[in-house]
Amino acid sequence: MKTTTAILIGIIGFIVVLGGCVGCSAVNLQRSGTALEENVKAKWGNVQSNYQRRADLIPNLVSTVKGEANFEKSTLESVTQARASATQIKVDPADLTPEKLQQFQAAQGQLSQALGRLLMVTENYPNLKANEAFRGLQAQLEGTENRIKVSRDDFNAA
Template sequence: MRIINLLIVVITTGLLSSCGYNSMVEKDESVAQLWAQVETQYQRRADLIPNLVNTVKGYADFEKETLTAVIEARAKATSVNVDPSNLTQEDLNKFQAAQGQLSGALSRLLVTIERYPDLKANQNFRDFQAQLEGTENRISVARQRFNDGVKDYNSYIRQFPRVIYAGWFDFEKKAYFESEAGTEKAPEVNF
């Protein structure tokens, strides 16, 4: 009887040691870390906005509704939180919708600014605008890296035999960061 129990323990240990559990944990943590980088870049953008708005306020007798829209969109965008351990498509869509509203408000702000040549020449404004453009690029890179990490994780847990072990240990497929509807069309610019 002892030999049978010992044999069962050895076989079970051998099976579980090759199940990839530790790799699944590592890849899951990697996705969470990559999501944190996405949030960091969005936070950087949110932190730049008050400085940009104050610089614009100081140089232009500005349209109040445009500034208000930017401030409100920033508040909404920073209030949407996503739990990296439960990355559902619905949560990512809510996050992306809030960020999309902020992007739209910023676009309107920058278009309206074109009417103020003194502001465009101001060094502070140019610095903030360059930082904002750089941040938008960082956001794009962070989202791409996040999606790469999700792909690596999802494909790993779905391969046989790990798909069996992933189910046992509640490793579920993660959602990708997707583009918003309508972004496949180029925006129309009229002068």
């Protein structure tokens, strides 16, 4: 009888210890999941911040180009329209769905294409290429594009 009681107490003790371990693991798993989710939100915030930085550079770039050259009006309009479209789309980090991300990326892609056309056309204007303000803005835009790539890579890794 004493042996049966000792075995029963041992089994109950083992179950209690095992339950405690499982409970601790569940709490750690939940904390880890929350930390990962917060990391993804922070990385997405960095992506949006870098895209906003690029959008903020565009009005200065467009006005510098307008002031320096008798520029193709349609090119400037397409950049301005693409910027307006891209800045209207906001993706809440708490609600990151593939559809919303795709919509955001499509608008940003259109803006990238419009900027690419603008920079290609500027090659035809030597005075513009010599303008310090334009060169500075072009360098800032290039740096911002690099930041966007890094922040997108970080977001994808998270």
